[in-house]
Amino acid sequence: MQIILLSGGSGKRLWPLSNDSRSKQFLKLLPAPDGMRESMVQRVVRQLGAADLHCPITVATSESQKDAITNQLGDGIAVVTEPSRRDTFPAICLAASYLEKEAGCGRDEVVVVMPCDPYTEADYFATIARMADAVEHRVADLVLMGIRPTYPSAKYGYVIPDERDSATGICRVERFTEKPDVPTAERFMAEGAFWNGGVFAFRLGYMTDQVRKYVEANSFAEIRSRYEEFPKISFDYEVAEKAASVAVVPYAGEWKDLGTWNTLTDELRDPSLGNVILDETSENTHVVNELEIPILCIGAKNLVVAASCDGILVSEKAQSENIKHYADRLHRRPMYEERRWGEYKVVDTVEFADGYKALTKQLTIHASKCISYQVHRHRDEVWTFVEGTGELVLDGTVTPVGRGDTVRIAKGVKHAVRAISDLVFIEVQSGDMLIEEDIERYDWSW
């Protein structure tokens, strides 16, 4: 059995903690069993293990999320990145092609596709095992999870069941309906319809046959290079709704989208995280502070307050999803990013009348990781090392670096750095254009 975990989303509704490179599923805010905190993807992977679903996991995602996934889930997880953003059908095609061409899986291998962000309980994973079992026993070509609705939502897709097997509880699917109006949704609920939870199980061959309708190729690399040839369409429309043989396995437990501050804060263990003072007259207020400076809340009622290097949110809880209306006005370069080599935060920016700019970062490179050999054409950088040891390359010359060392890297100078122990430095960039895209990468063998 193989798991394909879909990790997408731009995460604008959890601003300022989420940004273009840090989607909601990477925020380490949820209480973990060890007393620490974990992100949504970490929670799903931990829950898969707890349910004894120790099968290989392939994450289907975008290039911008790859580093965060590897950092949070480790190197043991395969990551397949879309060359461009399309929809769930092409993303699943690519991951299935990876399993076929690179991972060497056979046509009969059972594959479960699931999203990484619903907040669920153990029975969700037991339901996934039942779905895989149904595919194994050829109950249907395609088996999906039916979430028992808790209210007549007009936001979800509905699965209308047909006959039900009284022994297994598994139903055949009569049809699908996207986002009905509320009265129709009420009727569906009365008739025993389910929400489509976006969890699908099938044999790999079933999916690779779909791939071949659009791209016939020998290698995964070729399929990936022809990614634009897949139609921009969801798996539901392209596969589920057209499938001749579909069954649904019901799930009646907790299933929540923690996609807004209002729903997310319901699941937090503590009313505050980080350097926060919340006075005793504050009520029903959550404060998440990633900055070092303190946040003091006095008499705060029904608020969510969140602060990061990207900005500060003060929102009435029930209105917090209105963030999305301001996303464009708040759009800036990410001020915090998790990368495969570690992370950085932007701590200061200043721009002068003639357009010259300065930008200061604090960077951490994890032990044994390195940043690529690179050149900037528009900026000088000054690095002051304040923790750890490593090796620096400047135009081909390697020198050891560590706490107390300062190096100035003028524009045009090739440079790389490798951490021996966790390496922390302050970087002052200055120049007429300070963007992440001002980078040319070269090969370097350490």
Add this chain to the structure above:
Amino acid sequence: MQIILLSGGSGKRLWPLSNDSRSKQFLKLLPAPDGMRESMVQRVVRQLGAADLHCPITVATSESQKDAITNQLGDGIAVVTEPSRRDTFPAICLAASYLEKEAGCGRDEVVVVMPCDPYTEADYFATIARMADAVEHRVADLVLMGIRPTYPSAKYGYVIPDERDSATGICRVERFTEKPDVPTAERFMAEGAFWNGGVFAFRLGYMTDQVRKYVEANSFAEIRSRYEEFPKISFDYEVAEKAASVAVVPYAGEWKDLGTWNTLTDELRDPSLGNVILDETSENTHVVNELEIPILCIGAKNLVVAASCDGILVSEKAQSENIKHYADRLHRRPMYEERRWGEYKVVDTVEFADGYKALTKQLTIHASKCISYQVHRHRDEVWTFVEGTGELVLDGTVTPVGRGDTVRIAKGVKHAVRAISDLVFIEVQSGDMLIEEDIERYDWSW
């Protein structure tokens, strides 16, 4: 005529904008006639000029406020700093001694003492002129301003008048009462009592005679060096209540203490200052943002939100004065300071397990200003110049510096810098102890 402007206060109740070095009277938040914003001290000095009170001003203050006063009011204002914090009587003694011994004022010179922070209108300054006139015409030895009460406050001192001159409106004073209970305050109001506004007028000789009761000396320097010999007592208790001949000049106009966020925000022109988005469902909310990152408020009701390098406040307006209960827990080194040479802000701090620290500042040195020739024993500094030109001294050697230059100043190296044009640089400090007090100053002639 001479004005002594008293500038004290720790400003904890306007945290995070006010801190140990930036008291409330220096916050440039009030709307100025030119469409810009001005601080409380700038407003008072502008209002004195507008009332044609173009007499010399001496500011009596603490050492920590000296640089901010000079920056905000210019070099034309005399500043007398207390060697230690005592009370208003010693502070006025010191300023009066300065006028006698240094400014060469005669015994008959009329002196008006006034606080720098009440928010008042033009008639307040016309009342000051009437007070000076009353001293000039020897109506009484001591003339004070009586504020017409607007409610029976138990927080203020009351001045109980005796007979009233129907031509001038000036009253003799029968007695003073500090902070009565509310029923007594109601009776005082009914009987025509005033609040003591802390504005006093007298002839200089009247005050220097008081000085000589405690310190008899020939020079201002000697009086200042013996500052501890003055009793720690207010001017009201030591002088006003004991005075044989006291008159009060009434003032019935606007007179407010803008000492809490709730009262200060009433006087702001705009609901937001700085990088702020306040959505249309927010009501009666003020946001002051000194940080570069944006603040987004959604559905905020009756809040004050304030952010600076020192921290972030989210408070229900009416409860904002409760900040003072948290002052100790929030007390840190100031993260923003105005200095005689310019200003700095701390943009990042980090501390490692072994106690080693790094601290990053953005500094601006104003054209023609310099920082003193100095040595640090516990920290290295790396300066990256990003704007302007200047001259740097390192262990006695002068070199020109400007945009694009980086210099590393190891601990023990004497250094100074002078700005030719406004000079901006990023400073990365690192070491085992990063405190402003780690400084030894030396002489340097530019």
